[in-house]
Amino acid sequence: MNPWRRDLGRLLAIFHSPKRTFAEIGETPNAAVVVVGMLLVGSATRLITTELPDSASRQAQLLLALLVAVGWPFVVSALYLFVFDLFGAEARYRVILSVTLHAMWAVFVFATVSALLWRLVSGEPPLEIGEFLMSSAGVDERLARDLARMLNPLEIGRLLLTGLGCAIALRVASWMSFAVVFAGWFGFHSLPLLRFLLF
Numbered sequence: 001m002n003p004w005r006r007d008l009g010r011l012l013a014i015f016h017s018p019k020r021t022f023a024e025i026g027e028t029p030n031a032a033v034v035v036v037g038m039l040l041v042g043s044a045t046r047l048i049t050t051e052l053p054d055s056a057s058r059q060a061q062l063l064l065a066l067l068v069a070v071g072w073p074f075v076v077s078a079l080y081l082f083v084f085d086l087f088g089a090e091a092r093y094r095v096i097l098s099v100t101l102h103a104m105w106a107v108f109v110f111a112t113v114s115a116l117l118w119r120l121v122s123g124e125p126p127l128e129i130g131e132f133l134m135s136s137a138g139v140d141e142r143l144a145r146d147l148a149r150m151l152n153p154l155e156i157g158r159l160l161l162t163g164l165g166c167a168i169a170l171r172v173a174s175w176m177s178f179a180v181v182f183a184g185w186f187g188f189h190s191l192p193l194l195r196f197l198l199f
Contacts, residue, residue: 007033014106018161019168022099026169029098034105035070042066045112073100076184080166083180089172099165107158150185159185 007030013021043066077097084091159181167177 003028003030004033010034010102011037011105014102015109018106018164021102022165022168025098025102025165026095026171029092029094029169031094031098031101034098034101038070038101038105038108039066041109041112042069045116073097073104076100079184080180083183084166084170084172084176087172087176087180089170089176091166091170091172095169096166099169100162103158103161103165106161107154110157111154155185 006024006028010021010024011033074097077093077100080096080100081091081093084096160178163174163178163181166172166181167174170177
């Protein structure tokens, strides 16, 4: 099978058969098609949901934000590889990166479609978790923003999908895979919480 067709097929297969998709990724990892897909969908979504940028610098800011969002899994995958090595698991960076990007793709598409449908039905952007925490619970704005990122159901879903994918693609124990993924998540998100509690 043509590698490009196989990788394009994975972009859809991740929704209806994630276990099979992650098993294939373990055999033949690839990240290029997923990155291009996220850039295209992200750019199209920005054009649909926001007013036209008023300057070239605003366009550059939007593009930079999208590139950072797509580039972040490359850093996270290296950290996952380091922790898997600490556990003594045989892991390959390309496999971890491909799993991380495919899990991110699935959540990214789901979030994009949900937001667009919400906007079509209600005519307003969806209420963010941070806004809810500030308005209903009286939480400080900075802490609310950090908690919103940490408690976002889509983020939790992405972590679960990444943990499942790493367990299948790397052929490691599920507990180890989920421990690596959630330890990274907790470590990253505990820094803002510690900052708030200490200062």
